[in-house]
Amino acid sequence: MPSLNCASIESNVFLSNAKRISSAGLPTTGKDLRCVDVDAEYKVMRLLGEGTYGKVHLAQHRTTSTVVALKHMHKDETKLKDFQREFELSYYMSPHRNIVITFDVAFETKHSYCFVQEYAPCGDLFEAIPPQQGLPEDTVKDVMMQLVSAIEFMHSKDIVHRDIKPENVLVYDEALKLVKLTDFGLARKGGTLVKKKNSSIPYTPPEICDAVYNEGYTSDTSTDVWSFGVTLYCCMTGNFPWEKADIDDAYYNEFLGWQKRKTVKIPSQWRKFSPRLMRLFRRFLEVKPERRCRIEEIHKYADNKWVRRRTASRYATSEINGDRSDSGEPNLTKLNMMFKAAGASAGEGLEEKEFREQRLREWILSLPEGETSGSAHGNTLSVPS
Numbered sequence: 158m159p160s161l162n163c164a165s166i167e168s169n170v171f172l173s174n175a176k177r178i179s180s181a182g183l184p185t186t187g188k189d190l191r192c193v194d195v196d197a198e199y200k201v202m203r204l205l206g207e208g209t210y211g212k213v214h215l216a217q218h219r220t221t222s223t224v225v226a227l228k229h230m231h232k233d234e235t236k237l238k239d240f241q242r243e244f245e246l247s248y249y250m251s252p253h254r255n256i257v258i259t260f261d262v263a264f265e266t267k268h269s270y271c272f273v274q275e276y277a278p279c280g281d282l283f284e285a286i287p288p289q290q291g292l293p294e295d296t297v298k299d300v301m302m303q304l305v306s307a308i309e310f311m312h313s314k315d316i317v318h319r320d321i322k323p324e325n326v327l328v329y330d331e332a333l334k335l336v337k338l339t340d341f342g343l344a345r346k347g348g349t350l351v352k353k354k355n356s357s358i359p360y361t362p363p364e365i366c367d368a369v370y371n372e373g374y375t376s377d378t379s380t381d382v383w384s385f386g387v388t389l390y391c392c393m394t395g396n397f398p399w400e401k402a403d404i405d406d407a408y409y410n411e412f413l414g415w416q417k418r419k420t421v422k423i424p425s426q427w428r429k430f431s432p433r434l435m436r437l438f439r440r441f442l443e444v445k446p447e448r449r450c451r452i453e454e455i456h457k458y459a460d461n462k463w464v465r466r467r468t469a470s471r472y473a474t475s476e477i478n479g480d481r482s483d484s485g486e487p488n489l490t491k492l493n494m495m496f497k498a499a500g501a502s503a504g505e506g507l508e509e510k511e512f513r514e515q516r517l518r519e520w521i522l523s524l525p526e527g528e529t530s531g532s533a534h535g536n537t538l539s540v541p542s
């Protein structure tokens with residue numbers, strides 16, 4: 158049982174809100190969620206982000222002047238039970254330095270359930286990754302070690318996050334010296350029977366991509382290890398490795414050939430990585446979940462070089478330009494576009510999304526003809542919704 162002091166102390170300013178503490182020491186919202194007129198209690202300033210499940214606003218508590226983030230979930234789309242689980246798990250995980258602090262304040266409005274978190278002033282990690290370029294190796298290591306620490310903490314309590322991705326990592330300073338994991342909306346105790354409800358995204362492990370919609374499977378920490386591996390790739394390159402971990406995906410299939418040792422040829426977009434980093438990817442992106450390593454295995458690789466020294470610039474240039482190699486390897490331009498496109502759908506409102514789609518279309522039209530046709534990934538030109 159972790160100490161809950163951190164969240165409790167921080168939340169004292171909000172003790173005017175109704176609160177019950179369960180016998181397990183967790184806040185419970187129960188049926189007696191206080192109904193709040195948000196505008197009366199908070200000055201709501203702007204939308205910070207929007208994910209699949211909720212909207213997060215920057216707000217100032219009128220009585221104390223404390224600036225916070227309010228996460229709203231619309232009642233039409235969220236069951237009280239799911240809201241409570243997310244709130245309680247978020248609060249329970251708060252003591253860790255690299256997990257967002259959730260205050261023990263939850264309430265309802267006419268249309269939404271809402272809880273209160275600390276505000277992260279520099280957005281999320283997705284916004285911090287330069288597209289098609291990635292972050293410098295030392296920065297990636299710094300960020301990844303913080304993220305691993307948060308995931309290790311969760312796994313030590315047998316909680317699986319189930320939605321590890323850059324959008325769910327909040328940033329507190331420009332240099333990324335402090336990042337924190339957030340969004341416990343899909344988190345579950347290990348071994349819980351869950352149903353596949355969402356379509357697969359680049360971070361989804363193959364065993365879940367293979368699951369049929371609405372089919373039951375058990376939550377397992379190996380899911381986070383895979384998603385962490387994909388997140389690491391995204392941070393290093395500013396691209397996705399594939400659209401989804403499915404054999405119909407040409408990029409995934411190419412990786413699979415190498416992963417299963419059918420070929421020693423490393424797919425072109427992975428060649429800038431050192432043999433040690435490729436070893437790490439082999440362990441984290443192991444297809445069989447039962448053979449996948451545990452998250453702490455990353456510590457074995459922390460002191461190694463992650464980028465090949467001599468060939469790095471050559472491959473980096475090739476990635477930025479999206480060159481098609483003579484051997485017919487995938488055209489990375491499409492992946493680069495996917496990265497931008499997925500970013501658009503992850504955290505933007507409709508207007509921004511449409512604006513970005515428009516820009517994407519204009520950019521595609523400006524490309525020479527050969528660049529835009531004949532790809533197995535032609536369907537990635539539109540922004541996934």
Ligand SMILES: Nc1ncnc2c1ncn2[C@@H]1O[C@H](COP(=O)(O)OP(=O)(O)O)[C@@H](O)[C@H]1O
Nearest residue numbers: 205206207208209210211213226277281324340
């Ligand atoms: N505490 C916060 N401070 C600043 N921005 C936040 C905070 N919480 C969330 N965000 C932004 O809002 C987005 C959506 O929040 P998240 O909790 O992930 O909701 P969802 O469950 O809908 O994905 C995040 O990706 C991030 O950009």
Ligand SMILES: [Mg+2]
Nearest residue numbers: 208324325340
């Ligand atoms: Mg999210």
